[in-house]
Amino acid sequence: MVESLAIASDSLLPSLIVGAGSNLLLLDDSVDALVIVPEISGVSIEPFDENEALVVVGAGESWHQFVMQTLDSGWQGLENLALIPGNVGAAPIQNIGAYGVEVADRIAHVDAYEITSGELHRFLPEQLQFGYRDSFFKREGKGRFLISSVAFRLSRNAPLNTGYEALRQALAATPEHLITAKCVAEAVIAVRQSKLPDPAKLGNAGSFFKNPIVSPEVFESLRSQYEKVPHYPQSDGRIKLAAGWLIERAGLKGMRRGDAGVHELQALVIVNYGKASGQQLFDVAREVRDTVWQKFSIALEPEVRILNRRAEDVVL
Ligand SMILES: Cc1cc2nc3c(=O)[nH]c(=O)nc-3n(C[C@H](O)[C@H](O)[C@H](O)COP(=O)(O)OP(=O)(O)OC[C@H]3O[C@@H](n4cnc5c(N)ncnc54)[C@H](O)[C@@H]3O)c2cc1C
Structure with missing residues (x-):
């Protein structure tokens, strides 16, 4: 590992560390970079x-x-x-x-x-x-x-966290004293499989955007128009909103531009239906961000890391 890093450090090429690549969007088909994949096991x-x-x-x-x-x-x-x-x-x-x-x-x-x-x-x-x-x-x-x-x-016995609504529902049929950590994992797996497209079948990088965290004033202004806006108060007084809800309310759920689009069940996920290029996926992400901004004046930031051919970060 130290030798690889010395090569990376001396190389004229930029270096890029990649795990499984599930949180990356490459704008080009390849990168001109020294790609390091740390296959460290155990x-x-x-x-x-x-x-x-x-x-x-x-x-x-x-x-x-x-x-x-x-x-x-x-x-x-x-x-x-x-x-x-x-x-x-x-x-x-x-x-x-x-x-x-x-x-x-x-x-x-x-x-x-x-x-x-x-x-x-x-x-x-x-x-x-x-x-x-x-x-x-x-x-x-x-x-x-x-x-x-x-x-x-x-x-061995940390308290289980089953407070999340979807999890609570998935575990509703199991008596509380029988709920183990493994039951929670199985419920999480079932909920995720029902909601999120499998990247092995439909290319995607999970949630494309972070949930925006806004001031109480911005939140109140939104709530005055949408009484039931989902929201999660933060410890610093700000409010986290659901990016997927904003995208859906902006009318973009299921939107498609060629092979790139917004997933039809989970608006937070941008999907590749086949042969969309990185640039086409980027353009869809930009359209989503712009439309949400026009409708709500709330800025969405990507969660996914976007890279150009030189492995430089690209701002959406
Ligand atoms: C269907 C789907 C669902 C997802 N759901 C969630 C979710 O619920 N919650 C969530 O938080 N994320 C989620 N993600 C995002 C993704 O799974 C995570 O970000 C994950 O940690 C990425 O792992 P990776 O090995 O693929 O990283 P990569 O995509 O390869 O890399 C991500 C970043 O980490 C850096 N990196 C990777 N390995 C190393 C290393 N060893 N040392 C230094 N830097 C490194 C890379 O340079 C890059 O900046 C989801 C993604 C998909 C596709």
């Missing part, structure tokens, strides 16, 4: 005591398989994050989250090589500026580190 479980363990996992492991492996060994905490595509190394980058849990809630530390020096650094959660789909690795640390492993603090 899972080690070091119990602190009977109830808690430090679980350290290589960046190249599949996220979903790792989650299921922890549950099979009786360690819970990651069940709400089942079936998120991608590899473990990318999980801290945007602080993956789903159904009321963010990966930051479970991370004990992240080990990462600095690309220029090859030095291995250990980052504790408080150093990683985790936020909604955000971390140090998307800010000051952007492009500077290769995550080699992630350590999680998991438990």
